[in-house]
Every structure is written in structure tokens, then in C-alpha cells.
Amino acid sequence: MKKNIILLFLLMPVVFYGQKFSTRTGTVKFEATVPSFEEVAAQNKSVSAALDASGGEVAVLALMKGFRFKVALMEEHFNESYAETDKFPKATFKGKIEGLDITKLNATGQVFTITGDLTLHGKTKKITDRVVVTRSGNTITITGSFKVKPADFGIEIPKVVSSKIAETVTIEYNLPLNKQ
Amino acid sequence: MAKYGNRRVVIVVILLFIITGGYLLYNNYLYKDARNIAGEQPAFTVNATQLLAEYQEGTGAATAKYLNKTLAVQGKVTSVNDSLVIIDSAVFCAFTGIKEVYVDETITVKGRCIGYDEIFGEVKLDQCTLTN
Incomplete structure (x- = not known):
């Protein structure tokens, strides 16, 4: 009983102030296809994300093993040689959506600026890009895309295959966040 | 005559090796199935x-x-x-x-x-x- 009361007090700020939105099933896709070569793309459909609506803080976590490729060998190379996912099992983004006011959101969407730190392959890089935020009922959806260079994260692509993998990788995300 | 016959057999065997080898490489390495x-x-x-x-x-x-x-x-x-x-x-x-x-x-x-x-x-x- 005492434990329950303590728990209630701990949860109070969440109930009253913290408008938390989150998802376990966000999607992150990346594509590094070079025209006229085989598609180099992968998708992760179980990305976790949380948004603190009052401050616009966003946290995203993608488990690297969750990226699936169409070609099994490509997936193996990604895991073993490039992203080294045994050593670096996750990619995270911690940032902020500037000027987010959830009461003014609508279903058609508004464009905001998102800034934050992307950590991947053990390296962190600052990302600033545009983000589209829509709201319908208790779901806030954050979508957008940005470009990164594998080299910035210390991912080396051997010369033999470098002509088949784009120098800049496009990362697309879609995070439908539900009210907690 | 027998000599040429042998050579043909050797060529056919080599070709078969290349074809099956290529097929196996394609299926089991380049386009192998993902883990089940x-x-x-x-x-x-x-x-x-x-x-x-x-x-x-x-x-x-x-x-x-x-x-x-x-x-x-x-x-x-x-x-x-x-x-x-x-x-x-x-x-x-x-x-x-x-x-x-x-x-x-x-x-x-x-x-x-x-x-x-x-x-x-x-x-x-x-x-x-x-x-x-």
C-alpha cells in the first residue's frame, strides 16, 4: 500500500504535466543506392521513440540488428563489416523540436526544425533538419528525412564495393507516437 | 579418335563444374536465404x-x-x-x-x-x- 502511494506521487507529474507520447513501432529506413546498381536499402520497423510534448524533446532508439535488407548477404555485410552491430548494437537520437506547441498541431502537418545528436557506430554527430509533425487525436506523428555520410561515423566502405554504395545515405523516419 | 573423345568429356565435365559452381555460389552465397x-x-x-x-x-x-x-x-x-x-x-x-x-x-x-x-x-x- 505504502509502495502504491509512493508510486502515485512519482507518477503525479506525469499525469498532470508531462504530456508524453511514445511508440515502440516507429519506422526508420535508409537508402544508399547508386543509380543502375543493385538497391542498397534497409528498414527497421521496431524503432522506439518518446516525445515530451511540453519541451519538444525527442529520444529515438533503433536497434541495429533490427534493420532488414532484401538481400541476406547485404544484411550480413552491414552487420559484420560496416555498422559492426555486435560492437555497436544501437543507434540513438536525442534532440529537440524547436517551438513545438502540440495544441496547435493538425492533421495536415506543420514543419519544424529538429536539432540533436545522432549516435551511430560509436560516433556522435549533430543533426539539424526539417521535420513534419502531424496530430490526429492522441497520436502525434513525426516524419522526415536527412542525409548522412557513413565516413562521418567512422564507417569505412572498401574500395571494391564503394562504387555500388552511395556516399551519402538518406535516412527516412516515421514515428507515430501515442499518448501515454 | 579416342583422344578427341576424351578431350570432349573433359570439356563437358569442366563446363558442368563451372555451371553448378556458379549456381551454388549464386544461391548459397550471393542470394542465400535469410536466417529462418x-x-x-x-x-x-x-x-x-x-x-x-x-x-x-x-x-x-x-x-x-x-x-x-x-x-x-x-x-x-x-x-x-x-x-x-x-x-x-x-x-x-x-x-x-x-x-x-x-x-x-x-x-x-x-x-x-x-x-x-x-x-x-x-x-x-x-x-x-x-x-x-
């Missing part, structure tokens, strides 16, 4: 809460032990939503096919461990199937 988690024997059988506890005690050790391995995880269903099932509020399972799972049911899920999710404090499995 549903068909694999689980490397570990654990309770959902125990698996989570191991990750929370030492992520490094648990990662080395479980990451990318096929696990059989037991526990009580605490949440069901589309293709995902959460067991004991500890393990998140993303299913591949159809599943008949209900809240409060005790189940065993076979899936591939993809790591620990700090945002929700859960261990994630993908390519899950029901084993009982």
Missing part, C-alpha cells in the same frame, strides 16, 4: 523477467550472450497490439505471421534477440513465432 528463425533451435530458453534482469545488470555481458541469438522466452502476456506482443512488461516481441495471443495468457515465444531498448526498459525480439 522459426526453424532454428533456440540457443537459450529463459523467462522474460530473467532476460530483462540480465540486461539491466550488465548490458555488455547480456549483449555478448544473447544478441542475434534465437531465444525461447516464457512469460505472461501483458499487452497485445497488431503484430507486437509484450511479455511480463519485460520483453517486446515483433511477430512475423498471424498470432492468436491474448492478454494474461502464459506463452513461449521464439524470436531473435535484437537488443535492449532503454526508452521502454524492454528487451526486443523480432521474427517471433509462438511455440506452444
